[in-house]
Amino acid sequence: NAGVTQTPKFQVLKTGQSMTLQCAQDMNHNSMYWYRQDPGMGLRLIYYSASEGTTDKGEVPNGYNVSRLNKREFSLRLESAAPSQTSVYFCASSELGFGANVLTFGAGSRLTVL
Amino acid sequence: AQKVTQAQTEISVVEKEDVTLDCVYETRDTTYYLFWYKQPPSGELVFLIRRNSFDEQNEISGRYSWNFQKSTSSFNFTITASQVVDSAVYFCALRSYSGAGSYQLTFGKGTKLSVIP
Secondary structure, X not given: OOOEEEEOOEEEEOOOOOEEEEEEEOOOOOEEXXXXXXXXXXXXXXXXXXXXXXXXXOOOOOOEEEEEOOOOEEEEEXXXXXXXXXXXXXXXXXXOOOOOOOOEEOOOEEEEEO | OOEEEOOOOEEEEEOOOOXXXXXXXXXXXXXXXXXXXXXXXXXXXXXXXXXXXXXXXXXXXXOEEEEEEHHHOEEEEEEOOOOHHHOEEEEEEXXXXXXXXXXXXXXXXXXXXXXXX
16 A cells, blocks of 8 residues: 555653654655654654655654665664653655645554663 | 644543543744644654634544634643543644744644543
């Protein structure tokens, strides 16, 4: 099925460990996003990539890095995980930026940092 | 600054009751878009509706309806004859111009709806 695929779905890390969340979309969308969802906080934008080759910070970028590997793939890296990064992470894509286009979301990745 | 307020954190209704989820937004933009997304217990976010600021017509889709009122900066969502499958967290979102050629999509904190059989 067409859509946004995130891996892994679940991950437990120890403080200081690093990991990369992978995201791929097969809808030929130009723009991709990483959000985090925390209880009572809604969804907050971490980073986005308006088009292949560009990335920009969102509302909460500290502690994260991203790579737009190609048009399909957008990864999120935690270099030194902290308990404050315990969250559910969502990748999303859209045809073209934050226009009127609808965002299509992945199923989410639940990360726990001990 | 853009802001979306969903004042209702959690709502419980009995099956077949009608329920309205409130969404109030703030923006200085004259052209903007409003969205509703549903997040069922499975966790994935599902798009429900998009509305632009020039179209104040209310919309109905089956048991779902949306009331957009620019005068009160509200975009409320009503479910008629609720069903257990409607149990989910619902997010309202605002897309508006944030300056310097950029746009942003701001989500509310969500309303958790529980429909009790």
